[in-house]
Amino acid sequence: MNQRLSLVQEIGREKADSGRGVFDPAREARLLSRLGNENGGPLSEKALRSIYQIIFSSARAIQKRLSIAYVGSEWSECHHAAIDIFGLEADYGQFAERADAARAVRAGKCDYWVTCCDPGNGFQEVAAMVLPRFGGKRFLVVAAPSDKLT
Numbered sequence: 077m078n079q080r081l082s083l084v085q086e087i088g089r090e091k092a093d094s095g096r097g098v099f100d101p102a103r104e105a106r107l108l109s110r111l112g113n114e115n116g117g118p119l120s121e122k123a124l125r126s127i128y129q130i131i132f133s134s135a136r137a138i139q140k141r142l143s144i145a146y147v148g149s150e151w152s153e154c155h156h157a158a159i160d161i162f163g164l165e166a167d168y169g170q171f172a173e174r175a176d177a178a179r180a181v182r183a184g185k186c187d188y189w190v191t192c193c194d195p196g197n198g199f200q201e202v203a204a205m206v207l208p209r210f211g212g213k214r215f216l217v218v219a220a221p222s223d224k225l226t
Contacts, residue, residue: 077131081138088139098139099162099188101203101217104132133163142166145177145186157215158190160207182220189218 091098108128112121136142144166146154158168169186171177178197180186188202189195192215199218206214 081135084135084138091139097187097202097219098136099142099202099217101161101205104128129160129163133165136162137165140187142188143169143186145169145171145180145189147171147174147177147191153210153213154190154192154215157192157205157207157210157213160209161190161203161205161215161217162188181218184220187219191216191218 088098108125111124111128115121115124142162144158144162146152146158146168148154148170150170155168155170158166169177169180171180174191174195177186177189177191178195178199181189181199189199192213195216195218198221200221201216202219203217204214205217206212
């Protein structure tokens with residue numbers, strides 16, 4: 077695992093040099109789909125996804141520790157969704173109002189914002205994820221476009 081993650085450091089430098097972010101949900105989804113198709117058990121697909129979510133979170137943290145905004149109280153639905161999406165190796169910022177979370181992302185204080193409703197105001201949707209744990213509720217991962225950062 078450490079050998080794999082040392083390669084991740086190299087990849088992180090290349091991503092930074094090319095201006096790409098460390099969160100690539102489409103690539104993660106493709107990998108999980110392939111692994112699920114190849115999984116012959118006895119490990120369940122749910123367990124396999126949980127293991128890889130920890131690996132993805134650790135790999136992202138090696139490249140750049142992400143800061144994630146969510147609205148609501150600690151352990152609220154949005155907080156749980158953010159952890160489901162980004163894992164334990166991210167920092168989480170709790171905001172009372174959507175406008176506060178939006179300002180934090182626009183100012184570059186948070187990398188992404190996890191919300192269950194349309195953020196509006198020019199935010200870039202990075203991923204839309206339907207999370208089974210929340211009855212199939214859809215959550216958005218959004219970021220401010222780079223030209224909107226102050």
